[in-house]
Amino acid sequence: xxxxxxxxxxxxxxxxxxxxxxxxxxxxxxxxxxxxxxxxxxxxxxxxxxxxxxxxxxxxxxxxxxxxxxxxxxxxxxxxxxxxxxxxxxxxxxxxxxxxxxxxxxxxxxxxxx
Amino acid sequence: xxxxxxxxxxxxxxxxxxxxxxxxxxxxxxxxxxxxxxxxxxxxxxxxxxxxxxxxxxxxxxxxxxxxxxxxxxxxxxxxxxxxxxxxxxxxxxxxxxxxxxxxxxxxxxxxxxxx
Numbered sequence: 001x002x003x004x005x006x007x008x009x010x011x012x013x014x015x016x017x018x019x020x021x022x023x024x025x026x027x028x029x030x031x032x033x034x035x036x037x038x039x040x041x042x043x044x045x046x047x048x049x050x051x052x053x054x055x056x057x058x059x060x061x062x063x064x065x066x067x068x069x070x071x072x073x074x075x076x077x078x079x080x081x082x083x084x085x086x087x088x089x090x091x092x093x094x095x096x097x098x099x100x101x102x103x104x105x106x107x108x109x110x111x112x113x114x
Numbered sequence: 115x116x117x118x119x120x121x122x123x124x125x126x127x128x129x130x131x132x133x134x135x136x137x138x139x140x141x142x143x144x145x146x147x148x149x150x151x152x153x154x155x156x157x158x159x160x161x162x163x164x165x166x167x168x169x170x171x172x173x174x175x176x177x178x179x180x181x182x183x184x185x186x187x188x189x190x191x192x193x194x195x196x197x198x199x200x201x202x203x204x205x206x207x208x209x210x211x212x213x214x215x216x217x218x219x220x221x222x223x224x225x226x227x228x229x230x
Contacts, residue, residue, distance in 0.1 A: 004156070032216040044157075044205070044221040051216030090156050100145055100209065100217055101170060104156030 002027045002093050006105035013081055014113050021076040021108050023091030032095040033074040034102065035065055039087045047089070050074065061085070083114045116140045118222035120206050126228045132194035135225045139187070139208030145169075147219060148181055148191050149205040157205055163189060196229045203227075 007022035025031065035047040048059025055067040065076045074091060088109050092102040119138040127133050139146050144165050149157035160179065162170040165186040174181065178197070183189040193200055203226050207219040 034216075034218075036221075043223040044207075046218055046220075049216050049218060092156070094217065100147070100162060100211075100219075101159050102147075102157075102219060104158070106154070106156050 002031075002103040004091055004093050004103050004105035006089075006091055006108050008108050009106070010109045010111070012111045012113070015083055016080050017112075019076070019078040019081045019085075019110070021089055021091075021110070023074045023076065023105060025072050025074065025091075025093045025103075027072075027093060030095055031093050033065070033067060034092040034094065035059065035063070035074075035076050036090045036092060036104075037087050038090070038107075044090070047076070051095075081110070081112050083112050086110060086112045118206055118208050118220055120204075120222040120225055122225055123223060124226050124228075126230065127196050128230050129198055130195040132192065133196050133227060134193075135191045135204050135206075135227075137189045137191070137206030137222060139189070139206070140210075140220055143208035143210045143220075144186070145209045145211065145217070146183055146189050147207040147209075148189070149207065151203040151205055151224070153202070160191070160204075193227075196227075198229050201227055201229045 003026045005024045032051040034049045036044045037047045050057045050067045058064045090107045091105040094102045146163040148160045151157040160174045161181045163183045181191045203224045205224045206222045209219045211217045
């Protein structure tokens, strides 16, 4: 069975600081990897996704993530966060034998202070 | 931009009562998912439909939960009877599989259930 681990439950940063949120998954086969974001009061939105090709994926709002197969990791990064990035971020894994189904991590709450 | 619709947005009920949630996926999306998200955790799949057929309901507590998608479009998730531990956010998502792309799920706003 797939599982996803997000390293930090709550990250607090000041504006302009760099961000890296860790995500590790446990599945040895072909996977699709996603980061979703949930802003306060809003629904889950796709931030970026990886399924093949360049392991460095760029998403919306200046976010990017790097797929490192040997480390089973898909960390999310942003060089300079803004107050508006305050949200909860979820890493998810899909594919393999669990066609379509997404397995989510427990989420990381990001708080950005102005 | 097309969105997944869900209703109601909030539901308060007493234990042992029946509750039902409705989801209308993005038009043309053949795959529909129901997830449950307990506070402080990520969403967990309850049931997956491909058109009107159930593809995966291995995590659905079938003694009390049921789901249907009769015409392959909108879907209803029912709990009967509700228990205190069912208090959670119930999310609906839909997707359309395109050749050469990762299947992307689009989520609705969810129904927040509180069982008293």
